[in-house]
Amino acid sequence: MKPSLFPNRRTFLRNTAATAGSIFLPNLLIGQEGTVKKVNVAGIGGAGGKGTSDVGISAKGANIVAICDVDRERLKQAQQKYPDAKMFENFREMFDAMGDKIDMCTVSTPDHAHYPAAMEAIKRGKHVCVQKPLVNRIWEANQLHETAKKKGVKTNMGNQGHTGKGIRFLKQWVSEGIVGNVQEIHVWTNRPIWPQGNEAKAKYINGTVPKIKEKTKGPDGKDIMVETAEDLFNWDTWLAACPSVPYTEGLHPFAWRGHREYGAGAMGDMGCHLLDGPFWACGLGEPYKMEAECHELTDVSWPKSSHVVFYFKTEKYGEIKLHWYEGSLKPERPAELDAERDWDKIRGGFLLRGDAGVILNTDDYCGSPRLIPNAKMSEFLGGKPPELKLEAALAEGEPQLELIRAIEQDKICGSNFDYSVPLTKLCLFGNLAIANPGKVINWDAAKQESDSAEANKLITRAAYRQGWDYSAANI
Structure with a gap:
């Protein structure tokens, strides 16, 4: 795999630690x-x-x-x-x-x-x-x-x-016309790496909240772990605004991601990372149409694999089609990729294809956007390191620290809700399609609803617990 043009977060922090105070x-x-x-x-x-x-x-x-x-x-x-x-x-x-x-x-x-x-x-x-x-x-x-x-x-x-250099170079280069008129985008991830589909559904059974275990001495004097009477965690509080149900196994502490009520599947987990670069660089906004095919979608669990297609009308590039792949699915090897690159080992990333070139990114956080083949990237750079013209984030690689500095300096974070709400919604539009495989879902941005009664049921939760009815109107 070709090295990134940009330092990773650890290298960046190490190199700047001595001067961070200044x-x-x-x-x-x-x-x-x-x-x-x-x-x-x-x-x-x-x-x-x-x-x-x-x-x-x-x-x-x-x-x-x-x-x-x-x-x-x-x-x-x-x-x-x-x-x-x-x-x-x-x-x-x-x-x-x-x-x-x-x-x-x-x-x-x-x-x-x-x-x-x-x-x-x-x-x-x-x-x-x-x-x-x-x-x-x-x-x-x-x-x-x-x-x-x-x-x-x-x-x-x-x-x-979104705080990194890579995504800034992507936006800068696409804006400058490095690939010409953007036509098609392919984004993929190897997630889920937690149970989904039939495997997950089989695990979601009623059970008893695990107990805290403490170390004590056994009859032979050796240390053993024994259960106490105290629950390991507070299930009722874990449910938050969701309706009260008996304790469900197979969720805490990690695999809730695959549950349709509590998680958002692979699309929700990785979409806000992998879609971030193309979304920002191309000014995608809300799709007007989406459709999906998937494998092993159940009534309670997101599927093992999915392929979603979004259709956009953009101000600058006109019609753009975006493909999302998860699980065992990914796009075909691009013809422009250098022969020595092992396509099978690239587990997540995106291809951004225009009428004058193709950008390939091979990590989850838009840290390695490059023109392919390598010769085209070398020609574009002309033997010089890339020059970043966009303003750097307040804290590279650390959005929590970015917000702290934004509070201190009265500035705005890059992934503030004006940006991150639309990005999150793109992932949720994908899940509307995944939950209704084989159907074309037309989306009305003005009304914030689709033409599918079944899909519209998923726009909000079926029920909220009494006393947990948060809305902008009552705050």
């Missing part, structure tokens, strides 16, 4: 009485998985004052790492207890809980960095966007590729 403004805010203070951050879903890294990144430039997570073992570990932070299982209780001490929240819960957690934070005037996808229902995306604008908070989404 480049960035100090992490200080002016308080109400003229005092200076760092941003106070609360991590919702912040004690495990992606939440651990989201809180860890935030800690580089802010105070971690609270962590909320339904997993009690993870909370114990988080308390050891952040001894001065308060720990909570319920984000509403966290805000009731500490609302005046929190400036910003990271939201790193399972997809279904992004919406109520973010809406509660925004309702209380907190800035938010929400993991991708922002939500897993189109109606929720629109409400989240409207509410953030209404409350005037700063926002960001956790699609770190």
